[in-house]
Amino acid sequence: MNASVPLIPDNAPFSPEQRAWLNGFLAGVFSRTLAPVGASSLATPAxxxxxxxxxxxxxxxxxxxxxxxxxxxxxxxxxxxxxxxxxxxxxxxxxxxxxxxxxxxxxxxxxxxxxxxxxxxxxxxxxxxxxxxxxxxxxxxxxxxxxxxxxxxxxxxxxxxxxxxxxxxxxxxxxxxxxxxxxxxxxxxxxxxxxxxxxxxxxxxxxxxxxxPPAEEESGYTKKNPFPAPVLTVRNLNGPGSAKEVNHIEFSLEGSGLAYEAGDALGVVPQNCPDLVADILAALGCDGEEAVTTPSGELPLRRALTEYYDLGKPSAELLSVVGGALRPDAASESGHKAPPTLTAQAPHHVIDVLLAAPTKPSPADFVSRLKKIQPRLYSISSSPKAHAGQVHLTVGAVRYEKDGRTRKGVCSTFLAERGLAAGKVGVFVHSNKAFRPPASDDTPMIMVGPGTGIAPFRAFLAERRASGAKGKNWLFFGDQKASADFLYREELTALQSAGTLTRLDLAFSRDQAEKIYVQHRMLEAATELFAWLEQGAHFYVCGDASRMAKDVDVALHQVIEKAGGKSPEATVAYIQSLKTTKRYQRDVY
Ligand SMILES: Cc1cc2nc3c(=O)[nH]c(=O)nc-3n(C[C@H](O)[C@H](O)[C@H](O)COP(=O)(O)OP(=O)(O)OC[C@H]3O[C@@H](n4cnc5c(N)ncnc54)[C@H](O)[C@@H]3O)c2cc1C
Ligand SMILES: NC(=O)c1ccc[n+]([C@@H]2O[C@H](COP(=O)([O-])OP(=O)(O)OC[C@H]3O[C@@H](n4cnc5c(N)ncnc54)[C@H](OP(=O)(O)O)[C@@H]3O)[C@@H](O)[C@H]2O)c1
Ligand SMILES: Cc1cc2nc3c(=O)[nH]c(=O)nc-3n(C[C@H](O)[C@H](O)[C@H](O)COP(=O)(O)O)c2cc1C
The missing domain is CATH 3.40.50.360 (Flavodoxin domain)
Incomplete structure (x- = not known):
């Protein structure tokens, strides 16, 4: 970096402030050629x-x-x-x-x-x-x-x-x-x-x-000021006998000014389950009408717990005060015994802390130690070109048992159980420029999206169909059972018939004794897959980050090594070059 003279000389007919602004502007244009920090004066602005x-x-x-x-x-x-x-x-x-x-x-x-x-x-x-x-x-x-x-x-x-x-x-x-x-x-x-x-x-x-973030600035509706979007549809996509519950959700964006692109995510502001709020009120010994101070002013405790606070993993502040009594030493000093599950491991949710605590905090003390409820992101499953004025999501409901209690994912079950009744739900667009269909309509796409990972690829395919793109499209989809979990089956087969979906490889994991996953289908089709990559195809992965995306990455290495006849080092370099040129993109969670 060279320390050079200012672009606007001292004797130019500008005030020092005007000179500083112009030099700043020109420095940006001419890529940083002005004086470094420390050389500043009014005449030679820093x-x-x-x-x-x-x-x-x-x-x-x-x-x-x-x-x-x-x-x-x-x-x-x-x-x-x-x-x-x-x-x-x-x-x-x-x-x-x-x-x-x-x-x-x-x-x-x-x-x-x-x-x-x-x-x-x-x-x-x-x-x-x-x-x-x-x-x-x-x-x-x-x-x-x-x-x-x-x-x-x-x-x-x-x-x-x-x-x-x-x-x-x-x-x-x-x-x-x-x-x-x-x-x-x-x-x-x-x-x-x-x-x-x-x-x-x-x-x-x-x-x-x-x-x-900039994407949220473009419209008046942001993470801090979400758009109350009318909920148009909540439709379960699974058939009878499924162990899954995946819902197709449609919102109207009419009048919001919100714009999105295929590949973006939608932020959804959830509300806590009324049953959980009732359990917490009971554990606190409150009726819910007690006034508490929230970031949005004074509210009844029930509403504050429903709309403003995270009732999931307890904060360190809550544990340090209420949960302190849960430690074995503190419990024996106070003469109370906390349940063994909680003394042995961290409480899972806020309710577990309250149920086990020997003394209950006041409503004000309690809420002051809760974190704010956070919006959840969902990969958008619609294309604005095909679904003007709407945005669609594909949401898997999270439900499980833990420590003898039924647990529900906050946002996925809010949408599933109360989305339609809520009428309107707060949403905002979360731009993801690192996950986009190819810029050229002629570039082939390979998409790997098992389970809810199908979401952005429904959007990519709808986009390509709407714009009449000529590029080839190959989707790997998988889930548990063909009869019950083939999400968007009719749409995908229609896209195949229309020629938009060039190839669809399916992996249903529980239709036979041994597991068949999308990566097994990739390996079976290694020669063609490598040929598509050589033709310039972009390779996309969406869905589970912890297992699937890692195994698909291993399979991609094997495909390139086997079908491309490359050494392990050359394979790593090939994949690195796909990443650097943005031809290997992942939306995993
Ligand atoms: C960019 C992005 C895109 C996404 N796109 C989608 C999408 O298209 N579709 C979709 O369905 N999801 C998607 N997700 C995930 C989504 O954001 C939420 O994380 C998901 O819906 C769960 O949120 P929740 O509020 O329902 O559950 P939460 O209340 O957040 O609970 C989930 C938590 O519960 C715990 N948990 C879950 N199961 C168990 C268990 N068996 N045992 C113990 N603990 C458990 C885990 O700590 C987990 O993190 C996406 C995430 C990101 C970051
Ligand atoms: N981090 C978060 O915020 C968050 C929140 C919610 C969900 N998630 C993750 O998102 C995933 C999405 O759930 P989902 O219901 O859409 O789909 P999923 O659980 O990923 O299941 C879809 C298909 O993938 C199979 N599968 C399991 N392990 C695999 C592997 N290693 N490689 C390839 N395929 C594999 C499943 O088979 P089997 O079931 O037969 O094994 C099933 O057939 C969840 O697994 C969860 O881990 C993350
Ligand atoms: C699948 C997944 C895994 C994550 N793992 C971690 C983690 O190990 N540690 C952490 O502090 N945050 C983790 N996060 C949270 C992200 O870092 C956080 O949401 C961040 O704001 C995302 O920023 P980005 O959109 O720029 O990637 C994870 C998020 C997801 C969806």
Whole structure:
């Protein structure tokens, strides 16, 4: 990076502020050729180069990275947003100022676009990053054991490789707005250019400090201000004898101004089950009319528990106060005995803590220790080209038994049991630019989507049919039983007849003694699959992250090795190149 003269000379007919703004604008245009931090004066304004590096699976960190660039620009930085898949250690070594934002996936793993860089940083020796100043913001979810692990790894490795941390790493839970905003403010200040913006304004409210992902800015309806979408349809897709419950849900978006693309997700704001709320009220000894203070003002306790609070995994704050009494020593001191299941392991849900606690908190104390209920994301299963004014989802209901209690997934069963009765449900569009049909209508697509993983591929196929795209389309679908779990059977067979779906390979796991999964079908069709890849096909996977997506990845390696006649090293390089060129995309959960 060369320290060069300002583009607008001192004697030009501009005020210092106008000169600073113009230099900032031109610096962005001419790709960061102005003076680095520390060389600032009114005549030569400080325009520090800044690279914002993102690791993102489903678009949140990518959206925030763009937001960061906007804010950094306002503060006099010439900022560039960089996808982790598009850089390497040598390029990073040439950076001066680096802000990193990344999510974590799997079991503490990096998101797909960060995998190669994560591995390279882990393996690197020496201190190649000594001229880099950096800070890391990690996005994660405290429900996962390896909370924010990818951000923690990168933060440690940047330091080990000689980079200077300008401000401490911040680890954000799902409710990331406040910690992210505070981190960005501190990081930009620490990087050395003045806070010209005077805080961290959002586009809509210059004093709120709220940072919203760009896709949500485009319409008035956002995660913070969801659109109350009329629920048009809730239809069970399984037949008699199924062990599954997958619902097809349709919402109207008429009048919302919300736009989405095939590949995006929909955020849905759920409400807690009234039976669970009643059990919690009983455990607290309350009737639900007690007034409590919530982020939306004073509300009756029953409504607050239904609409505002997460009644799932208990927070550390709740455990530290109410759950403290659950520890064996505390229990014996107080003369009460907590159930053995709770002393032996962490309580599963908030209700378990209350039922086992010897003393009950007051309503105000209780709600002050609950986390906010979070929206859930669902891969959109409709195409706006085929279903104007509507958005469709394919939602598997989560139901299970634990510690002698029937448990229900909050959002999936809210939609299944009370979606239609609710009339309207809060929704917002969550853009996912990393999961898109090919830009060219002629490019072949290979889609692997067992179970609810079919969702985005219903959208991709509807999109291709609506636009008359000529590219070939191959779907691998699987579920338990052909008779009961062949989701969207009529639609898929109609798409086959119409020629949109070129090939459909099915894997029903429980129709025979041995399990047959989608990856077995991939291996059976290895020669044709490799031929499609050689023709430029994009390869997509959607559905279960913990087992299916990993096994499909192994199968893809085997297909390329076997049918492509490649060594293991050449296979890894082939797949890495598919990822770098965005031809291997995953939407897994
Ligand atoms: C980008 C993205 C796209 C997605 N797309 C879809 C989609 O198209 N369709 C779809 O159905 N889902 C999809 N999901 C998943 C969806 O967001 C929700 O996670 C899912 O519906 C469960 O939410 P819930 O509120 O019903 O359950 P929650 O109340 O969140 O409960 C789920 C939790 O319950 C626990 N749990 C579940 N089963 C058991 C068990 N047997 N034993 C012990 N604990 C258990 C686990 O901790 C699990 O995380 C997607 C997720 C993401 C991130
Ligand atoms: N992280 C989250 O927030 C979240 C929330 C909800 C659901 N999920 C995950 O999403 C998945 C989606 O559930 P779903 O009902 O749509 O589908 P699913 O459980 O993935 O089942 C679809 C088909 O995949 C098969 N399968 C099981 N293991 C497999 C493997 N290793 N490789 C390939 N196929 C495999 C199943 O067979 P068998 O059943 O016969 O084994 C079934 O035939 C759930 O399994 C769950 O893990 C995640
Ligand atoms: C399948 C799955 C696995 C996840 N694993 C982790 C994890 O191990 N640790 C963690 O802190 N967060 C985990 N998360 C939460 C994400 O990191 C978090 O939702 C983040 O905001 C997503 O950002 P992104 O959209 O930029 O990828 C996981 C989320 C999903 C859907």
């Amino acid at each position: 325009l520090a180069p800044l690279t914002i590096l993102f690791g993102s699976q489903t678009g949140t960190a990518e959206g925030l990275a763009k937001k960061m660039a906007k804010e950094a620009g306002k503060r006099g930085f010439a900022a560039t947003v960089l996808d982790m898949a598009q850089t390497d250690l040598a390029k990073l070594a040439a950076e001066k100022n680096l802000l990193v934002i990344t999510s974590t996936y799997g079991d503490g793993e990096p998101p797909d676009n960060a995998k190669a860089l994560h591995a390279a940083l882990k393996a690197a020796g020496d201190r190649p990053l000594t001229s880099v100043r950096f800070s890391v913001c990690s996005l994660g979810d405290t429900n996962y054991a390896q909370f924010c692990q990818c951000g923690k790894d990168l933060d440690a490795w940047f330091e080990r490789l000689g980079a200077t941390r300008v401000t401490p790493r911040t680890d954000c839970d799902l409710d990331y707005d406040a910690p992210f905003t505070a981190w960005l403010d501190a990081a930009l200040n620490a990087l050395g250019v003045g806070n010209v913006g005077g805080g961290l304004p959002s586009d809509s409210d210059s004093t709120s400090g709220h940072v919203a």
